[in-house]
Amino acid sequence: MTHYAPRAELVAHLALVARGDRVAFARVYELTHARLLGLAVRMLGSRAAAENVLYESFVCVWKDASDYNATLTQPMTWLISIVRDRCLDVLRSGECIPESHVKSIAGYRDTLTLEALVDESCEPFDLLAKAIELAHMRTCMETLDVSARQSLALAYYQGLSSGEVARQLASPVRSVRPSIRRGLHQLKRCIDTVDATDRNRDAKHSE
């Protein structure tokens, strides 16, 4: 993932953070804070709340760096998981009311009804489209139906539960849950296919 800090550098620095190296910790912060804050702001809809989450997340990184295992997961995935878990805790506990989310979704629900949600220029869906583009998943994700794509985008980028997604989309929960499941299943197939293609290409290059 070229959009993130170099993997190897982060792995090396996290190994040093696990030993209590403060300079390495500062470097991990320097390499990742903007990406992680971007995600937290996206999920919480409030910069102040997002900064609080990032603060708590980095305190956690310092304390739990020895739990990170480079053979099992990418360093950025580990860091994103810490930030995202904390954002979900904040959202579920009601500590933070993401006004901007409510306004934006309510905005296009009230004015443009259901058709607006098909419009991929709306922010969460736009982000999903960009992510698909970046991960070269366009072909397989295009087969995913609109409701699954919407549900997945709202759940990932805004941390909404299935009940909240249902309310935002003005759809019954019983149809949203299968949508999310379909979306996840499709995403898995896409990413696994892309990964397998990449591996085959790398193998051919190395021959």
Added chain:
Amino acid sequence: MRLASATIVEHLASQYALGQLSPLVRRRFEHYAKSRADLRAAVMRWQERLHSLATSVPPVLPTPKLWQRIDAQLFGGVEEANRARSLRDVWRAQWELIRLFFSGQLTPIKLAVVGAIGAVFAVLAMNLIFVLPNFDEIVTLKRGVLPQSYVGILRDSKEAATLLASSLRQGTKLTVKLLKPLPNETDRQYRMWAIPNDGAPFSVGLIPHHGTTTLVLPAASETLFSKVPWWVVFAEPIGSASAAPTGFPVLSGHCVKLW
């Protein structure tokens, strides 16, 4: 929570990674995951897949205060407290001296004697610290070679000192000594990387899994390592000649300039 079937594990792991479990179920799932490697592995696979979606989120720069808060919480608080404590101790000692002086227990003559002895010790200490060469320097100067320039003791994940690396001042060789052998794996090789403060890591060279070796450096150690605070040894796939570290880190430690 029933977690017997692989389908259920996969389903719950995906829902957990996306954040779709209720807080109660989430906590119970985390509790089970602590003792189930298959659950943890399934969650990690899903997190890896889902977090590729985060690539499209625009970065946001935090206020500089955020780092100050983190720094203060993790390190500054302790340092501040230590500084305050030592300041308090100095004041307490000063106060004690004044009290003794005015109470008549410490006469001006006694005070002068204590001061003179203190001054002699201070001069001796300054000499030891700043003027006299250290033991290593004396030894190396006697041998007619320059002292070590950059050294590092690299430790494994259990904090055991495993590798000693050192280069002479202005030297173009790095001596690497394994203090204890690394696992001898047929599909892995060990490569030492220098991790600069600002910039990409660069390879120092391949090292054996035991014994001692001398790595030839492309430039003088000062040129290469002046901005390198760490050395890390990665176990990488055999035959790898990647420009960036691959595999996983097995040893790491500070690269220290000795003079």
